[in-house]
Amino acid sequence: QVQLVESGGGVVRPGGSLRLSCAASGFTFSSYAMHWVRQAPGKGLEWVAVMSYHGIHKYYADSVEGRLAISRDNSKNTVYLEVNRLIPEDTAVYYCARDSLGGDPKWFWFDLWGQGTPVTVFS
Amino acid sequence: QSALTQPASMSASPGQSITISCTGTSSDVGTYNLVSWYQHHPGKAPKLIIYEVSNRPSGVSNRFSGSKSGNTASLTISGLQAEDEADYHCCSYAGSINYVVFGGGTKLTVL
Numbered sequence: 001q002v003q004l005v006e007s008g009g010g011v012v013r014p015g016g017s018l019r020l021s022c023a024a025s026g027f028t029f030s031s032y033a034m035h036w037v038r039q040a041p042g043k044g045l046e047w048v049a050v051m052s053y054h055g056i057h058k059y060y061a062d063s064v065e066g067r068l069a070i071s072r073d074n075s076k077n078t079v080y081l082e083v084n085r086l087i088p089e090d091t092a093v094y095y096c097a098r099d100s101l102g103g104d105p106k107w108f109w110f111d112l113w114g115q116g117t118p119v120t121v122f123s
Numbered sequence: 124q125s126a127l128t129q130p131a132s133m134s135a136s137p138g139q140s141i142t143i144s145c146t147g148t149s150s151d152v153g154t155y156n157l158v159s160w161y162q163h164h165p166g167k168a169p170k171l172i173i174y175e176v177s178n179r180p181s182g183v184s185n186r187f188s189g190s191k192s193g194n195t196a197s198l199t200i201s202g203l204q205a206e207d208e209a210d211y212h213c214c215s216y217a218g219s220i221n222y223v224v225f226g227g228g229t230k231l232t233v234l
Contacts, residue, residue, distance in 0.1 A: 004168070037225075044125040044227035045161075045169075045212050059222065095169065107216055107223040109159035109174040115167055 002026035002112060004096050009117030012086050020081040020117055022096030027112075030054075030074040033099035035110060036081045038092035038119075046092075049081060050105045057104060064090075086121045093118045126224035127152065127213055134232040140201040143229045145213030146194055151224050153194040157216035160189060160198045163228075164209045173198060200231075208233040 008020040022034070035050040049070040051058045058070050069082040079096055094117050097110035128146040135141045145152065145160075152158055160173035171180055173189035176196060186201045196215070200207055213226040 044127075044129075045214070045225040047223050047225070050222075061222075097169075100174065105222075108157045109171060109214065110161075110169075111171050111174070111180065113161075113168040113170070 004098065004112060004114035006094065006096055006114045006117035009094060009119045011120045011122055014087055014121055014123050016086050016121075017082065017084045018086065018119060020083065020094050020119070022079045022081075022114055024077045024079070024098075027098075029077040031102040033103070033105040034072060034079040035097045035099060035105070035107075036068075036070065036079075036094060037097050037110070037113075038090075038094045039116075040089070040092040043092075045095075047107070048094075050099070050107070051079060052104050053102065059105065083119065086119075088121045088123075090119060091121045125227035126217070126221075127215060127226035129211075129213060129226035129229045131227065132230045132232065134234055135203050136234045137203050137205060139203050140199060141203060141231065143198045143200075143211055143213075143231070145196040145198070145215075145226050147196070147215050147224065148194055150221070151215040151217040152191065152196050154218075155216045156191070158189065158191055158196040159214045160187075161212045161214065162207075162209050163212060169212065203233050205233050207231060 051070045072079040098112040100108040161169040163169040176191045177189040211229045217224045
């Protein structure tokens with residue numbers, strides 16, 4: 001079954017860190033760039049990070065630059081997002097999503113999503 | 124504030140048609156034919172229903188159609204069904220600096 005399953009979300013105090021995971025199955029994970037997209041309560045979707053299929057290139061949204069770190073382990077079919085120095089504005093459901101076409105990131109569309117993992121920054 | 128503007132909510136009756144607009148700028152929607160739409164039932168994974176403005180992925184009902192005029196893209200759902208009640212998000216490629224932008228989402232209620 002082709003799917004993405006996120007995990008690792010939770011309630012964290014401001015300044016804390018979390019490591020989110022996204023496990024892929026049913027397709028050749030190592031052929032696709034993988035993204036993280038988040039949705040804050042009552043807001044629209046916001047793209048935050050992507051890693052290329054081979055793990056060499058990574059790109060971040062300006063709004064999170066320096067606080068997020070994306071990584072992947074193609075042997076485990078998993079992409080990760082480490083969120084550091086959390087602030088209340090990071091409260092959101094975090095989704096991983098597959099890039100539209102194989103290879104390097106294109107951002108053209110996202111053809112497979114997970115169900116998301118919630119992160120709450122709460123003091 | 125989202126980069127693309129969508130109505131926050133819309134409603135219609137079963138069997139009717141509805142069109143959701145998505146307004147961007149000449150830096151995204153107006154320049155690139157890379158608008159996509161996602162259907163999202165709360166608590167589930169978002170689902171791609173339209174890509175490249177008007178293309179439907181395999182398995183998506185032909186009741187969903189997309190179009191674009193200038194800086195505004197549109198998603199039309201015909202013959203509304205109860206299961207169409209969901210949030211709909213538009214998205215556009217925005218070039219090599221901003222990469223991608225989303226709309227604020229439209230909550231569709233099927234009365």
